[in-house]
Amino acid sequence: xxxxxxxxxxxxxxxxxxxxxxxxxxxxxxxxxxxxxxxxxxxxxxxxxxxxxxxxxxxxxxxxxxxxxxxxxxxxxxxxxxxxxxxxxxxxxxxxxxxxxxxxxxxxxxxxxxxxxxxxxxxxxxxxxxxxxxxxxxxxxxxxxxxxxxxxxxxxxxxxxxxxxxxxxxxxxxxxxxxxxxxxxxxxxxxxxxxxxxxxxxxxxxxxxxxxxxxxxxxxxxxxxxxxxxxxxxxxxxxxxxxxxxxxxxxxxxxxxxxxxxxxxxxx
Amino acid sequence: xxxxxxxxxxxxxxxxxxxxxxxxxxxxxxxxxxxxxxxxxxxxxxxxxxxxxxxxxxxxxxxxxxxxxxxxxxxxxxxxxxxxxxxxxxxxxxxxxxxxxxxxxxxxxxxxxxxxxxxxxxxxxxxxxxxxxxxxxxxxxxxxxxxxxxxxxxxxxxxxxxxxxxxxxxxxxxxxxxxxxxxxxxxxxxxxxxxxxxxxxxxxxxxxxxxxxxxxxxxxxxxxxxxxxxxxxxxxxxxxxxxxxxxxxxxxxxxxxxxxxxxxxxxxxxxxxxxxxxxxxxxxxxxxxxxxxxxxxxxxxxxxxxxxxxxxxxxxxxxxxxxxxxxxxxxxxxxxxxxxxxxxxxxxxxxxxxxxxxxxxxxxxxxxxxxxxxxxx
Numbered sequence: 001x002x003x004x005x006x007x008x009x010x011x012x013x014x015x016x017x018x019x020x021x022x023x024x025x026x027x028x029x030x031x032x033x034x035x036x037x038x039x040x041x042x043x044x045x046x047x048x049x050x051x052x053x054x055x056x057x058x059x060x061x062x063x064x065x066x067x068x069x070x071x072x073x074x075x076x077x078x079x080x081x082x083x084x085x086x087x088x089x090x091x092x093x094x095x096x097x098x099x100x101x102x103x104x105x106x107x108x109x110x111x112x113x114x115x116x117x118x119x120x121x122x123x124x125x126x127x128x129x130x131x132x133x134x135x136x137x138x139x140x141x142x143x144x145x146x147x148x149x150x151x152x153x154x155x156x157x158x159x160x161x162x163x164x165x166x167x168x169x170x171x172x173x174x175x176x177x178x179x180x181x182x183x184x185x186x187x188x189x190x191x192x193x194x195x196x197x198x199x200x201x202x203x204x205x206x207x208x209x210x211x212x213x214x215x216x217x218x219x220x221x222x223x224x225x226x227x228x229x230x231x232x233x234x235x236x237x238x239x240x241x242x243x244x245x246x247x248x249x250x251x252x253x254x255x256x257x258x259x260x261x262x263x264x265x266x267x268x
Numbered sequence: 269x270x271x272x273x274x275x276x277x278x279x280x281x282x283x284x285x286x287x288x289x290x291x292x293x294x295x296x297x298x299x300x301x302x303x304x305x306x307x308x309x310x311x312x313x314x315x316x317x318x319x320x321x322x323x324x325x326x327x328x329x330x331x332x333x334x335x336x337x338x339x340x341x342x343x344x345x346x347x348x349x350x351x352x353x354x355x356x357x358x359x360x361x362x363x364x365x366x367x368x369x370x371x372x373x374x375x376x377x378x379x380x381x382x383x384x385x386x387x388x389x390x391x392x393x394x395x396x397x398x399x400x401x402x403x404x405x406x407x408x409x410x411x412x413x414x415x416x417x418x419x420x421x422x423x424x425x426x427x428x429x430x431x432x433x434x435x436x437x438x439x440x441x442x443x444x445x446x447x448x449x450x451x452x453x454x455x456x457x458x459x460x461x462x463x464x465x466x467x468x469x470x471x472x473x474x475x476x477x478x479x480x481x482x483x484x485x486x487x488x489x490x491x492x493x494x495x496x497x498x499x500x501x502x503x504x505x506x507x508x509x510x511x512x513x514x515x516x517x518x519x520x521x522x523x524x525x526x527x528x529x530x531x532x533x534x535x536x537x538x539x540x541x542x543x544x545x546x547x548x549x550x551x552x553x554x555x556x557x558x559x560x561x562x563x564x565x566x567x568x569x570x571x572x573x574x575x576x577x578x579x580x581x582x583x584x585x586x587x588x589x590x591x592x593x594x595x596x597x598x599x600x601x602x603x604x605x606x607x608x609x610x611x612x613x614x615x616x617x618x619x620x621x622x623x624x625x626x627x628x629x630x631x632x633x634x635x636x637x638x639x640x641x642x643x644x645x
Contacts, residue, residue, distance in 0.1 A: 054532050080534035092529035094522050096639040105522045108515060109534035115543055118514050119507075125514055132515070174533070 012062035037224030083177035095156035106170035283339030287346035367598035369551025375589035383443030389571035391556025413553035420549020424542035462567025587633030
């Protein structure tokens, strides 16, 4: 247990795809207002963990408790209602739509109206729509001030780094309790990587609890005080950057043969 | 001349030329005009011209809309009271209402519906049966829309586990089932004989079988339904546009591109899909009710698979997702067979060839939807 209250408690999360054990009983906990980094080589089960937590993929076992509910039993939209938002490793935006329209998708939960209201109470609907736009613009100004200046630009015409920021803004707009960020620095140059790290730290400073997946060690060291390492669907280490950097299991999984040698000599 | 005035005048002139073309173009003149249009579409420069023309219309949306409404109202006069063409255009507008409804399925959430004529039939029979029981037209129409909404909802519930191409199969089956039911439930539908003597629409002592006497001009009786269809079409366009503009339209686009993404932002995807399919099906009720009362006779032959495919073709030809485009597409596709009659037995061959040529050069339709620039369909 950390000093802050535990918000999300994952126990024995497991998922197998046929014979492949993508996740094999992972335990993690996330405190209120904490940033937890999750790293691991390709195929170690990081994204599968996110997919379980957001209900996109059904778990084979385990629990993930948030506010008394077990996320692993719920549908994606029910999980969203509990205040969990995420971004995706392969950016999922509507490319033909404007920046603002994409961010507005994230504001759906607070500002939706019924189909009947759209027909019979256009005024209520217009008020809600305006509120949604205000919220979306606020999130956009917070996460990506440069994009907030031109919210009508079409996403398909924007560079990759901007699309990442739009996804981040879309996830933040609903003011979630937990933000899951999947490989935010993938495909970015060092300068852009540093910028996105700043964005995440800024979001964290607002008191949002964040779970972030990343490959790049330096990046994760910048944003996350506590890091968990996954390999072959298991948690092999957890701790500060300094702790995991010298952990023999981590070295073994990241550096291969030489690491194996180190791990062997370090273990026994 | 100020540009809005230019927009209004050119649209009105367009309606007048359309009327002249419909009534007068025959034989080789017609063949030349059709060939010129087909070649024009194939020339790359025409794409640019279409875009510029549309951009100008969109620059003055109010003037353009007002001109379209005025032009449509004046069309029976432009057509010099020609009952045949007024009737053809009424049917074309009914067809356009169907295209708007199908566009909700196909254009908004990407579901291929091959049984839309089945929904159209449900609407037509529901309205007819209530009308024959003595209900007024407006009540019968609302009833037909409610029945189609429910039927569409059930269709959505039954096919919610399928998606994409499988929805096409489910709806294909639905269309065939409806037709078989109409043929076999003779006690209700009178089977293959069809239902005749569907009552005329009356309101305030005026019947749809009477001419409209304006004092200076007596408009033929067909004009009654022309205006009724025009009101229904305008209403359908407004309704569809209204839903497109609020969160529902946004979620349609987001859902079409990425169902997993939107579900993670709180959208109950199955429920939303069912409601969308129901909403799109409702337009078939309106179209069916208008069709039954306009023709005065319905039979299973009016609701075959071919009719479903024609609606689908008009949505694709006009421009998937673009309400204005699908309306134009539907009107072209229902008027073209009438104008191609001079070809005799080659009529359907030419009709098919026209479709193929258009879609080779305009894969996203005549008037593409700007939201789809980054999609491949």
